[in-house]
Amino acid sequence: MTETTAPMMQEQLGKAENRVWKKFRSHRSALLGGILVSFFVLIAVLAPILPIPDPATTSWSAVRKAPSMAHWMGTDEIGRDVMARLIWGAQASLLAGVVSVGIAMCLGVPLGILAGYFGGWTDAIISRCTEALLAAPFLILAIALAAFLGPSLTNAMIAIGISATPIFIRLTRGQVLNVRSEDYVDSARAIGLPTPKILRRYILPNVLPPILVQATLTIATAIIAEASLSFLGLGQQAPAPSWGSMLNTAKNFLNQAPWMAMWPGISIFLVVLGFNLLGDGLRDALDPREH
Amino acid sequence: MSPDPSPLSPPDTGDQGRDILSLRDFRLRFRGQPVPTVNGIDLKVAAGEILCIVGESGCGKSVTAMSIMGLLPPRSSEVLSGSLDFLGKSYDLRHENLPAGQRGNQIAMIFQEPMTSLNPSFTVGNQIAESVLQHQGGSRAEAMERAHDMLVKVGIPAPRQRLNEYPYQLSGGMRQRVMIAMALANDPKLLIADEPTTALDVTIQAQILDLIRDLRRETGMGTMMITHDLGVVAEIADSVAVMYGGEVVEYGPVTEIFDNPQHPYTIGLMSAMPRLDQPGGRLAIVPGSVPSMANMPSGCRFRSRCAFAHARCADPAPKVEAAPGHSVACHFAPLEQNLAVTA
Numbered sequence: 001m002t003e004t005t006a007p008m009m010q011e012q013l014g015k016a017e018n019r020v021w022k023k024f025r026s027h028r029s030a031l032l033g034g035i036l037v038s039f040f041v042l043i044a045v046l047a048p049i050l051p052i053p054d055p056a057t058t059s060w061s062a063v064r065k066a067p068s069m070a071h072w073m074g075t076d077e078i079g080r081d082v083m084a085r086l087i088w089g090a091q092a093s094l095l096a097g098v099v100s101v102g103i104a105m106c107l108g109v110p111l112g113i114l115a116g117y118f119g120g121w122t123d124a125i126i127s128r129c130t131e132a133l134l135a136a137p138f139l140i141l142a143i144a145l146a147a148f149l150g151p152s153l154t155n156a157m158i159a160i161g162i163s164a165t166p167i168f169i170r171l172t173r174g175q176v177l178n179v180r181s182e183d184y185v186d187s188a189r190a191i192g193l194p195t196p197k198i199l200r201r202y203i204l205p206n207v208l209p210p211i212l213v214q215a216t217l218t219i220a221t222a223i224i225a226e227a228s229l230s231f232l233g234l235g236q237q238a239p240a241p242s243w244g245s246m247l248n249t250a251k252n253f254l255n256q257a258p259w260m261a262m263w264p265g266i267s268i269f270l271v272v273l274g275f276n277l278l279g280d281g282l283r284d285a286l287d288p289r290e291h
Numbered sequence: 292m293s294p295d296p297s298p299l300s301p302p303d304t305g306d307q308g309r310d311i312l313s314l315r316d317f318r319l320r321f322r323g324q325p326v327p328t329v330n331g332i333d334l335k336v337a338a339g340e341i342l343c344i345v346g347e348s349g350c351g352k353s354v355t356a357m358s359i360m361g362l363l364p365p366r367s368s369e370v371l372s373g374s375l376d377f378l379g380k381s382y383d384l385r386h387e388n389l390p391a392g393q394r395g396n397q398i399a400m401i402f403q404e405p406m407t408s409l410n411p412s413f414t415v416g417n418q419i420a421e422s423v424l425q426h427q428g429g430s431r432a433e434a435m436e437r438a439h440d441m442l443v444k445v446g447i448p449a450p451r452q453r454l455n456e457y458p459y460q461l462s463g464g465m466r467q468r469v470m471i472a473m474a475l476a477n478d479p480k481l482l483i484a485d486e487p488t489t490a491l492d493v494t495i496q497a498q499i500l501d502l503i504r505d506l507r508r509e510t511g512m513g514t515m516m517i518t519h520d521l522g523v524v525a526e527i528a529d530s531v532a533v534m535y536g537g538e539v540v541e542y543g544p545v546t547e548i549f550d551n552p553q554h555p556y557t558i559g560l561m562s563a564m565p566r567l568d569q570p571g572g573r574l575a576i577v578p579g580s581v582p583s584m585a586n587m588p589s590g591c592r593f594r595s596r597c598a599f600a601h602a603r604c605a606d607p608a609p610k611v612e613a614a615p616g617h618s619v620a621c622h623f624a625p626l627e628q629n630l631a632v633t634a
Contacts, residue, residue: 119366120366182407183402183403183404183407183408184407184408184409184410184411186362186402186408187400187401187402187408187409187470187473188410189362189394190360190362190394190395190399190400190402190474191394191395191399191421191422191425191473191474192391192392192393192394192395192396192422192425192426193395193421193422193425194391194425197425201410201412201413201421202410202412205410205412205413206410206411206412
């Protein structure tokens with residue numbers, strides 16, 4: 001009997017896992033988002049082996065040259081290749097997006113679970129701190145923290161991560177309040193599971209989908225924040241390239257060399273659009289109401 | 292200040308074996324409520340006995356069950372008195388609950404809503420195995436084997452395959468069987484079933500009741516079943532506790548309760564049940580609904596709705612033995628003798 005049911009089992013299991021993927025695939029704009037994001041991830045990862053000039057090599061004979069066969073996207077004010085800097089800058093941007101959201105999730109999700117599950121004083125303390133942090137606008141908070149920590153890409157990521165944490169605390173707490181009153185949590189307690197196990201196996205997996213959607217959307221926000229911090233000189237430090245610092249230099253030459261601002265601007269626009277479309281698609285695909 | 296009514300004591304079930312659980316003088320008040328929601332309950336379940344607790348919504352049935360399991364959030368409620376004897380050990384419910392190691396092990400509970408009582412993120416095999424691992428240890432493979440045996444026991448077809456399915460792939464009846472498998476995986480001595488068939492359609496209801504009865508015979512476990520369905524009671528119960536407003540108003544063997552109901556509330560419940568042998572006509576109803584805790588009358592809590600209410604009902608109802616093992620809390624019990632006098 002085992003042999004005859006095994007293939008059926010496989011098939012059904014496959015079906016369960018494919019359900020979300022299938023829905024995601026039929027979502028056109030999400031697919032576009034996925035393609036945009038994959039494209040930028042790909043060039044960021046492949047930056048060291050792509051046939052492009054060194055992003056830090058200056059050339060006095062090619063200062064602020066318009067796009068040409070030699071420099072497809074032109075050169076900047078000290079003759080560096082804009083395309084090379086753009087590709088290497090993608091690394092900084094994506095890294096900042098992913099790492100800072102990672103930090104925000106690692107801090108926010110456990111705190112949100114504690115606040116939501118235990119309630120009472122635990123909730124009061126965590127929620128009041130969250131509200132205090134939320135009172136400050138996201139970017140202002142990130143700038144203040146980055147200025148406090150000192151200018152570097154790592155510190156910028158930490159600053160953005162901490163600034164994004166309250167969103168995750170709040171979202172997780174709300175989800176946990178929902179899930180906590182589900183019958184399966186009562187039944188987990190009725191079979192005598194200890195609280196840490198209930199949190200890990202019964203609460204966390206069931207609050208995760210909306211958090212993943214939020215994470216995808218927050219990556220987009222974090223990329224803009226990183227670009228803003230770098231624009232202000234609080235993120236990636238020269239000569240390492242970053243879209244934000246490229247824009248900062250380019251603003252001085254908008255009339256003479258508009259391509260210097262155009263390409264990083266377009267890149268930020270596309271990658272942020274990509275993450276937003278991806279997040280929307282994930283939200284629809286993971287929506288339990290349409291199962 | 293009138294003295295507290297002496298609580299109804301359970302009928303003697305000596306012939307059925309030793310008591311697994313006995314709950315004495317259990318009183319619980321929710322914070323912010325003026326009077327106790329559960330007001331002095333005594334219950335007893337013996338090995339192999341099925342005790343049904345009946346009563347309408349809000350009469351404290353589920354609260355009592357959750358308290359026995361130790362599942363009520365301590366912040367929202369306060370136990371005023373009550374001691375629980377379980378498997379020879381005594382617990383003072385004011386200060387302690389059953390140890391977590393007993394939950395799911397010696398005492399298990401199934402819930403009303405099978406559709407939402409399983410974790411949607413894990414396969415059913417996984418969830419049953421989790422309970423086994425928690426209490427018996429051993430390897431995951433052994434636990435899965437036990438899970439499989441349990442699915443066979445509760446009559447799930449193609450159990451090997453079901454082990455690896457997620458709850459959403461199962462029907463309501465199947466899920467309730469899985470819940471029962473999960474509850475019984477560690478051979479509990481007592482099963483608490485909180486309206487296990489309410490959410491199921493009638494044919495599945497009958498199957499689940501048969502299953503509980505069969506398992507009782509096989510394992511000798513005691514069962515405490517909460518229900519508001521007298522049909523279920525008639526089908527499965529050995530003894531019945533009728534609850535109203537947080538008190539047990541009548542307690543006795545099932546035949547006594549059905550053939551010789553003494554409390555006006557029990558009589559009301561019986562006559563509100565449609566009968567095949569007396570078709571036509573309107574069903575009798577118990578007028579009104581359970582008063583809120585703020586408006587709970589003093590003395591007999593049923594007197595605001597009772598057809599026989601009398602001035603003396605403002606005093607706490609005495610406990611009367613209407614027949615051996617059949618006790619009732621009413622000023623007029625036994626009815627045959629007293630109604631004629633007052634009328």
